[in-house]
Amino acid sequence: MTRIPVSIIIPVLNEAKLLWPFLAHLRERAAGAEIIVTDGGSSDGTIELARDSCNQLIVGEPNRAKQMNAGADAAHGDILWFVHVDAEIPQGCLEEIQRIMHDPKVAGGFFRIRLPRSWVYRFTDSFAHYAGILLGMRCGDHGIFCRRTVFVDVGGFPEVPLMEDVEFFRLLRQRGRVVCSQKRILSNPRRYETVGRVRLTLAYGLIAMLYIFGVPLSKLASLYERICCKAM
Incomplete structure (x- = not known):
């Protein structure tokens, strides 16, 4: 089977504490992939750490959709894999993506x-997981990957105030099959611990329901800010 080049795109903002061990983790479990860090203007040393530790560093404004789009534009791989800096990727992840x-x-x-x-x-x-199957929704924590050609075709991540990853995922499903790997990414619960486990779980459920019913993303962003960000 011909190996397809993979570019890993990591959007960050003030993640100096996590970035160095995460990049070492990527080099161990995703050896051979191009690693692109796209920074939103960090002030805590993230940029300096990334500069000599990845294949490409891009610095721009703090907007996750714009950061990921900039990383995709600079990528050389034919597969684009968007990963959060607080994730632990599974063993054999590149082989799974190739399959x-x-x-x-x-x-x-x-x-x-x-x-x-x-x-x-x-x-x-x-x-x-099961709500995502029913509603056709996935968020960025899932480590979404796609063909570069499809990414360009759908116009990349929509530059919206919230849920750009969900919007992108729905666009992706319109262009072909989107496959769920049974391998798992270990997601860091830091936001749950900061906001509150039950509070954040209920907030995510409420926002997802309102999204399905067509509530504008600007209103959902304001709701998320009130429920979650003020609790941090």
Whole structure:
């Protein structure tokens, strides 16, 4: 099977504490992939750490959609993989992506999420997975990957105030099959711990429901700010 070049795109903003170990983790588990860090104007030393530790560093304004689009524009790989800096990627991840993308009818894919053991996290994990299947929604924590040609075709990530990853995922599904890998990305629960496990779980569920009913993203962004960001 011919190996398809993969570019890993990591949007960051003030992530100096996590960036160095994460890049070392990527080099171990995704050896051979191009690593692109796209920074939103960090002030904590993230840029300096990234400069000598990745294949490409892009610095721009703090907007996750714009950051990921800039990384995709600079990428050399034929597969684009968008990964968060607080994730732990699974063993054999590149081989899994190659296996999935070998089918020309597949536009892209994503990984299941695994959260640390806790009844709230188990509920959140299961609820998000099956709700995602039912509603055709996935967020950036899932490590979405796709063909570069498809990314260009859909216009990249929409530059919206919230849920740019969900909007992009829905565009991706219009261009072909999107496959769920049974390998899991370990997602860092830091936001749950800061905002509150139950509070954030309920907030995500409420926002997802309102999104499905067509509430404008600007209003959802304001709601998210009130419920989640003020609690941090």
